[in-house]
Amino acid sequence: MAISRPDEVYQFSNNLPIEVSYKNTTTYTRCNTYDPRVIAQGNSWHQIVVQHNGKFGGRDSMPEILQVIFEAVEGEELFPVAYRRGVKNDRFLVRNCKAAINKLFEHNLRVQLSDASFVHLQVHFNVGDYKFGQISPHAKLVEALNRLYTCMERVNGVDGILNLCRFNTQMEFCDLVVNLGNCAVFETICNLIYGNDDKFRLVNGLILSDNGITTVTPLKVFAGAEFVVLDLSKNKITSSSRLCRDLSEVKADELLLAGNPITTGNNYPDCLRPIQKNFKLVDGIPIENLSKLYSPLDYEVDINRNGHRVDLNNKKDILKFQQSNDWHAIVIPDSGQEFTKHEIMDYFFITVSPKLSEIYPCYYKFSAGEHQFLVRQCFDQLKHLVDICKMEINVPRLTTIVDKYSALSEIQIDKTLKYYMLMNVRPFIQGQIEPMECIDKALTRRYNGINRQLNLDNFESVEGLENIVINLSSPKILRRVLTQASRKLLTSCVELRLTHNKITNANVSKVLNIMSNLKAIDLGNNWILDLENVKKLSALGLKTLRLDGNPLCTKYSSAGEYVKAVRRLFPELTKLDNIEIQNKGYLSSQKNFLCDVRGYDFVNEFVPRFFKCFDSHDRSSLKELYHRNAIFTFSFKYIVAQMTSQNFKRISKYRENCRNILKISDLSRAHTSIFLGANQIMEVFFQLPSTRHDLLTFNTDTMIYNENMITLTINGVFYDQAPSVMDTDILMSFTRTFVLMPVETKLGILNKAIKYQIVNEQLSIYNPTSQQLKNTFKYFKGECQDDNDAVTVSDKEALLIMFQEVTKLKPLWCTRFLEDAKWNFKKSLLIFLNFCDNKKIPETAFN
Structure with missing residues (x-):
């Protein structure tokens, strides 16, 4: 009798081999159903073939392929065995995973990669018989856990910390893929730990970092347990509501969450309120101190008691702290609070040396007449401040913009601030500010992968940098940030924005060379005095x-002279200051022109304040900005095409008050449509619909700026906001010209402040250009989304009822869609429709 030979044999070091034969198999590809009888043959091995056709170009295909497969089978257990890479196909074996295979068929046996392309799968059922002694995923999990029980770690003086960090890399899994990012696999591991009574009673904490975990639902099995530490850092947890729900019965002295997307959200750490009672520390911060604006200066540091004081009387003591890794405090007395945080930091960075180590002031606060902030790991700078600067900060008279780091301008000293230092005020602990981590997170937030644009405009204001000052006016810190950005993005970035950062020198071409596809840089509204300070970018x-x-x-008398000077350095340039350079080498106009650089601060203060107020629900606070004899006129030239009757009715609110002279049939309206005084102007504003302006696309021209008058023109776009979820926003373009005059002088502590009021305003509204339609609300709209905490319990109940009436889904499914959309009704409906199109909702989900 002839013995049939297997087609393939998979060898394992500690288990019996698996013999694979394709003779009696049933194969499926590009379909969404299969004969259930083929999988009813006990513990047979099945093979899944990934047909990628070499699209990875020699790169390791395994991580990305497994990631998308685990996403496709989410919620169902899957343990790939004997993964083998191939030039055109990858393949692996599985068994006892009918539910996971069903989900792959629901996806038509294809998965979508990160580049949006699809890869097809082929399933061979019953390629081999399972035999006792062959590799068993559950047995391997037990084997790995038993080994880790014997080498548990010690944390905070307590033994018994079970370390499952990067659990998939354990030696027992050389032929097995274990992914804790798959909820079912994670649940299996948690049940194995909890179910082993002899071992679990010795476990005092869990380290689960860097495992790709997206949900911690399996941790519910540990309800009632009290751990020393629960380390969930460096995972992929995004939902705060789910995290709080799943950890509601789990307790630990310390919870570690750093490195999860949840920690970068707008509502973090406030979103952890429901579980604060369960933990004493979160990422090293006492739970009672946990907030975005947490500072050791508020709780752990007493300026009057902590640290070793260094001033001019004992300046040699600074040498004792050369090797210190602790926090040091810099304290600047300012009894009258004459200076703001930003002013103090500007003057501080004028004082520090640009040639020494980078310095990052952290945890700033003003208390008891003193500016206080912490620094560390910058001893050479501290020694420079003591020995060279004599512990004094010179406050320049800022009548002109001064190049801080060269002698291009002569600095006139207006005042000298003396300060002192407190050394070793607090040891550095895990969870406190790490500058490089902060920079990395900020870069991630500000990179738009769709447009391939890195937006570092006003970098200090990036979400997550509330407790650290990363001052790009320092050339060294600018290079550090751009070096990190270059290494992070490599060839991905095409456009770099760096406006409003007080940059004085942008010769950073060496660190940007790694961004080989970089074609556009925006350095507008900075403090660059000469083209010499940007010429190296020509490389x-x-x-x-x-x-x-x-x-x-301002150094050039005409636009032509300016363009010629720039093109001498940048001969390949096709667009300068957002305007195409014509063949003859000149620009038709300049954007964001300020006739006097002193206008920067005024524009930066006035524009956001005015439009934030105008977009709010209560515009009444604008009244104080208008003079009692102010004049306001309004023209409306918006052309309506294919607009619903409801939207047509909405825009009629604008026509009622407009003053289009050429189109007015009754010329008497030319007089009645001029609004005089703050009261009449407010009445008009109250009648206009709700709006939302995109400040990032504003073009600002300050034609006149002197002690007698300021004339400011702003062009941009805004949304006329829909009154209900059934309507749509209407995008409009506008021009507003303000004339402001001083009404009070010699205000403030220094008698230098001036109060301006608007005496004349002209508003024109018209259709947006094609360029505006392309660029509008790229960033601003996303940054303004309401966070989860802004929705009250009663709001959620109402949204649930509405969603259930529209979709006819069961409450559990309604909650799922609304939570995924962060309780945004429109977005949840879109997600629901997408699920319907892809047939992902089972019939049992409907009432």
Whole structure:
């Protein structure tokens, strides 16, 4: 009798081999159903073939393929065995995973990669018989856990910390894929730990970091347990509501969450309120101190008691702290609070040396007439401040923008601030600010992968940098940030924005060379005095450059002279200051032009304040900005095409008050449509619909700026906001011209402040251009989304009822869609419709 030979044999070091034969198999591909009888043959091995056709170009295909497969089978247990890579196909074996295979068929045996392309799968049922002694996923899990029980770690003086960090890399899993990012696999592991009574009673904590965990639902099995530490850091947890729900019965002295997307959300750490009673520390911060604005200066540091004081009387003592890794405090007395945080930091960075180590002030606060902040790991700078600067900060008279790091301008000293230092005020502990981590997170937030644009405008204001000052006016810190960005993004980035960062020198071409596809840089509204301070950027071969709003622009008497000077350095440039350079080498106009650089601060203060108020639910606070004899006129030239009757009715609110002279049939309206005084102007504003302006696309021209008058023109776009979820927002373009005059002088502590009021305003509304339609609300709309905590319990109940009436889904499914959309009704409906299109909702989900 002939013995049939297997087609393949998979060998394992500690288990019997698996013999694979394709003779009696049933194969499926590109379909969504299969004969259930083929999988009813006990513990047979099945093979899944990934047909990627070499699209990975020699790169390791395994991580990405497994990631998307685990996402496709989420909620069902899957343990790939004997993964084998191939030039055109990858393959692996599975068994006892009918539910996971069913989900792959629901996806038509295809999975979507990160580049949006699809890879097809082929399933061979019953390629081999399971034999006792062959590899068993559950047995391997037990084997790995038993080994880890014997080498549990010690944390905070307590033994018994079970370390499952990067659990998939354990030696027992050399032929097995274990992914804790799969909820069912994670649940299996948690049940094995909890079910082993002899071992679990010795476990005092769990380290689960860096495992790709997205949900911690399996941790519910540990309800009632009290751990020393529960380390969930460096995972992929995004939902705060689910985290709080799943950890509601789990307790630990310390919870570690750093490195999860949840910690970068707008409502973090406030979103942890429901479980604060369960933990004493979160990422090293006492739970009672946990907030975005947490500072050791508020709780752990007493300026009057902590640290070793160093001042001019004992300045040699600074040498005792050369090797210190602790926090040091810099304290600047300012009894009258003459200076703001930003002013103090500007003057501080004028004082520190640009040639020494980077310095990052952290945890700033003003208390008891003193500016206080912490620094560490910058001993050479501290010694420079003591020995060279004599512990004094010179406050320049800022009548002109001064180049802080060269002698291009003569600095006139207006005042000298003396300060002192407190050394070793507090040891550094895990969870406190790490500058490089902060920079990395900020870069991630500000990179738009769709447009391939890195937006570092006003970098200090990035979400997550509330407790650290990363001052890009320092050339060294600018290079550090851009070096990190270059290494992070490599060839991905095409456009770099760096406006409103007080940059004085942008010769950073060496660190940007790694961004080989970089074609556009925006350096507008900085403090660059001369083209010499940007000329090295010419090595990058830029096509687009923006420099307007810098003092260097005022050096040229005409636009033609300015363009010629720039093109001498950047011959490949096709667009300058957002305007195409014509063949003859000149620009038709300049954007964001300020006739006097002193206008920067005024524009930066007035524009956000005015439009934030105008977009709010209560515009009444704008009244104080208008003079009692102010004049306001309004023209409306919006052309309506294919608009619903409801939207047509909405825009009629604008027509009622407009003053289009050429189109007014009754010329008497030319007089009645001029609004005089703050009261009449407010009445008009109250009648206009709710709006939302995109400040990031504003073009600002300050034609006149002197002690007698300011004339400011702003162009941009805004949404006329829909009154209900059934309507849509209407995008409009506008121009507003303000004339402001001083009404009070010699205000403030220094008698230098001036109060301005609007005496004349002209508002025009018209259709947006094609360019505006393309660029509008790229960032601003996303940043303004309401966070989860803004929705009250009663709001959620109402949304649930509405969603259930519209979709006819059961409450559990309604909750799921609304939570995934962060209780945004429109977004939840879109997700629901997408699920319907892809047939992902079972019939049992409906009432």
